[in-house]
Amino acid sequence: MFVLSTLRAQDAKFFADNLKYSRDFYFKVHFVAIASLPASFKYDRYPSGGPERIQCDDGTYVRQHGRPWRYLNDKMRTGLPIDYPERNRYVMTFALREDWGRTGEPVDKKTARKLDGWIKLTEAALNVTPANAKLLNKSETADSRVQWVFEAPSENPNGVPARFTFRKPLSDKNENVLLHEFSGPLRLEGDKVVSGGATDTVRLGFGYMMRAQQGYEVSEFVWEEMQQARDENGTRAAKESTTPTAEPMQSSPHEQAAATMVSLLDGKLKIDIPSDFWRDPDDPKDPKTLAKFSGPDSAWGAVLRGTHGLTPEKLEDYLKMRVAEYSKGCKWLPKDSHLQWLTKEIVTVDGRKWADWRFVPMLKGKKDYSHNPVYTRFLTTSYKGQLLEINFTSNLNTAPELKAEIDHIMDSVHLEE
Secondary structure (H helix, E strand, O other): OOOHHHHHHHHHHHHHHHHHHHHHHHHHOEEEEEEEOOOOEEEEOOOOOOOOEEEEEOOEEEEEEOOOOEEEEEOOOOOOOHHHHHHHEEEEHHHHHHHOOOOOOOOHHHHHHHHHHHHHHHHHHHHOOOOOOOEEEEOOOOOEEEEEEEEOOOOOOOOOOOOEEEEOOOOOOOOOOOOEEEEEEEEEEEEEEEOOOOOOOOEEEEEEEOOHHEEEEEEEHHHHHHHHHHHHHOOOOOOOOOOOOOOOOOOOOOOOOOOOEEEOOOOEEEEEEEEOOOOOHHHOOOOOEEEEEHHHOOOOOEEEOOOOOOOOOHHHHHHHHHHOOOOOOOOOOOEEEEEEEEEEEEEEOOOEEEEEEEEEEEEEEOOOOOOOOOOEEEEEEEEEOOEEEEEEEEEOOOOHHHHHHHHHHHHHHOOOO
């Protein structure tokens, strides 16, 4: 009994200490939350009274500190998992935050109350302090993370238990660990958040972004890769943790965006190209290629336009055909490697179906591809009955940051009919 009591006390201390650590950490960085309940939305908040953004199925809402919300007709990508802030590779331009809330349409009071309510629920999930949280399990995940799942009874007799999931990479030697998921019964009562019943479940995922080079911010996943790369190269100075020490971000309204918007197809297709990529001269002998781009260390990209016809109904068959072609084997693969598919699926962006397919050569005996060459990503769609395909590859460049840049390029693609 004494041993059991001691273990429970240790678990309780671990829970309380890391819940506080998470609150303090997320308060000092660019905080990102994804909700699936009570509604699907993505919330970004900069520290020190910085701007805020909420993306949802209705569009995007932004505001500067102390200013009213404004609406932009830019809908959130559908189907984002709640661990998206933690486990996905993406970047954004740091200077763009200065534009949040300075343009867009004013919103009515009802919409503003709804948005403020979502933020209150998000903050409440980080600020709950249950007294009887118990450790359900500690385990290792398939993507080399260690996680702790705690459960706490509801204060409401009709409520369900709340669950708190803490996670960090196995390579992280820091004693502290961040809260990355919460689910529990919370509801709004007027302007306050109270314990809810069984039908008032809130489900949220948490993560962060950190400033990197060239005016970009990178997601938690990319930041971890960057820290691990520095460890391996011996360039990091006596820092053991892949979870960074949070510092208030520097902000400058004069900082320039490190990307150029490229417009193709008479302005219908727009792509953000980072400053370390450049557009190559057009080749009149290759009319199928709308644009070519070159990047650092032989990285490159291209936008292709087909002439043999491709309808939206045939997009899935086209994807299967291309996956089969690449899966048969490629002579250019590095020695002792095989092709590892990262994604091969049909996604919907702004109401349009795209084939999103990505691969990387996986070296024999390796499980981590973050430093492998030839990270390649395609986006394919049907545009006016013809194929439109965007392709970028890191080629021989092995830097994790370049993989993030390629994902940023692809995630920036915007196509109008």
